[in-house]
Amino acid sequence: MYGAVAAVKDMSLTVRRGEFLTILGPSGSGKTTALMLLAGFVVPTEGDILIAGKSVAAVPSYRRDQGIVFQSYALFPHLTVRRNLEFPLAMRGMNAAERATRIDGMLERVQLKDLGGRMPSQLSGGQQQRVALARALIADPPILLLDEPLSALDRNLREQMQGEIKSLHREFGKTTVCVTHDQEEALTLSDRIVVMRAGRIEQTDTPEALYDRPATRFVANFLGEANILENPGFEVESDAAPQSGSVAMIRPERISIAVPTAPKRANAEQCQSVTGILDDMIYCGPLRKYHVRVGSSVLIVREHVASGQQTFRPGDEVRLHWLRSDVRFVAV
Template identity: 75%
Template sequence: MDGRNVTDLDVTGPDESVNAPRDTPTQIEFRNVSKRYGTVSALANFSLAVSRGEFLTILGPSGSGKTTALMLLAGFVQPSDGDILIGGRSVSAVPPYRRDQGIVFQNYALFPHLTVRRNLQFPLEMRGMALVERAVRVDRILERVQLSELGDRMPSQLSGGQQQRVALARALIADAPVLLLDEPLGALDRNLREQMQTEIKGLHKEFAKTTVCVTHDQEEALTLSDRIVVMRDGQIEQIDTPEALYDRPATKFVANFLGEANILDRPGTIVASDLIRPPTAVALIRPERMFIAAKRRPRRLEADISQAVSGVVIDMVYAGPRRKYLVRLEDGADIIIREHVASGLDVFHSGDEVRVEWLRTDVRFVTP
């Protein structure tokens, strides 16, 4: 864009928006929402508040209820019980086209028979905006997403990344206060996903939309979100910031779903920690918090603040900047260790006897 303030994109429609800003920090609220399909419960007693301007991601495996929550918020599905509020107003009976939300679908849902420019003009036409103002706004958003030269192309003439930018631009151009993202980067390859993660973060910072994103991609959730909701079987398993969820997961499910986790729960296994171990809890150590060394070498960590156990390398995987080791400890437990590739570090192979060390402060306890 040309440096204008984001408020230059404000839209004045003929009717008062169903989610016009109110004097409340909460923009979106689910109140005890359930959704049932016959005897199957897709979402159960779901309560959640999303602050204005927050980027919240709903994360979970297939069948966890995350997409159902998004479809309920968008208005494409009606709740069986409970209520949904946007801007302090109930929208459970409000149709999708009156909820004043921008939506980006996994398949982008661009109109294939319209040019990029016409795709972007469409939501403005639906709001009754004058032709001249529509043209100005389309030019601005095309420049912001770096597609100024492609306005006259058809969607089929664009790359996946360019189509994603158009979909984002169309969701933002009408300046709706809420943005919904449904697996927005699922159709892109890894490198392009990383580029678009940076672009989405920049757009969120600039436009300050209250954003709810649904994904099964843990890295995407950790990178983009202010908070993450981890779903399991139609219910919330844990909500927290990305750092807190990764470093202090409450349950074994969250620990395993959000990254890799070494769960040391074999009978008789003793794990030293500076934390008090709750009843029935099991020890967790992230793979990157463990160190691997030749068994004959001196310890890398001071004995009074760490723990060391012997093991044998089962496998080593080279992954560019990192090596990933699978090690079987002397008590029979298999663990994963990740370390950055660096000069001076020993490289171990299957059958090598090693010592594994970790700091007592890096041990966490989770419920099974």
């Protein structure tokens, strides 16, 4: 609780040893608060936090054995890279010779070998990010906590650092909790993802399961794109029985698009097929997105661009097909 605001409510979560767990949610959903509770910077008003079976809710952050990377990196601006890395080792009472060896090894590992004497202000965003990661890992804590670690980086660098974080996780095997609002980052990095909404956990699962079988409309929309077929103006056929309080959903890449006169497909028996009018085509590099008006709804279709493939123009009549088994039901 921050005053009258409960930033995180009814949160019950078990992090497995060695896993990479991501807390994903929109801005203001309570992700940072959840991480700060885990880190010991915020004391829970109610409830408990256990590490390896022992309660740590009342243990201050600096007495816990964990590495933290803050969104802003929080490097010590008046200390060189080497001194930044030395800090957690000195805190743990390691002697100077051993500290130097550790720092050399870590600088090498994160490709900053020649930059140990620089001040943080003399580094690029990606280099600062590497120093922050190195500082979190250097004392070899069993737990690593990351708050939006890549959000300050541009796209290419972000992808490169995603790979870097993944390989550090494989190599060091730290139990890692990462907070992000970036769905792609969560899907790429995580063993499991916790989706948060307004201070509560909406769903926890593996990236594949969350994407393929979202439990709620919120998760379906937050992780990727979704066609929610609520009163679509045509009957939705499905293999699964619809449950009350749920709506049908299909992912845009599960729908295929063709001219209305196209021959019947081999698996036509298992498909639903509808006709519609193309509203819009959006070119996005490796794929095309079509907006197709069917009944009273507009369906999004996503297709990979193959050479020589038929394209459609706004106003064209088109036929859409999808497998009935690809229709999901999500709680509203």
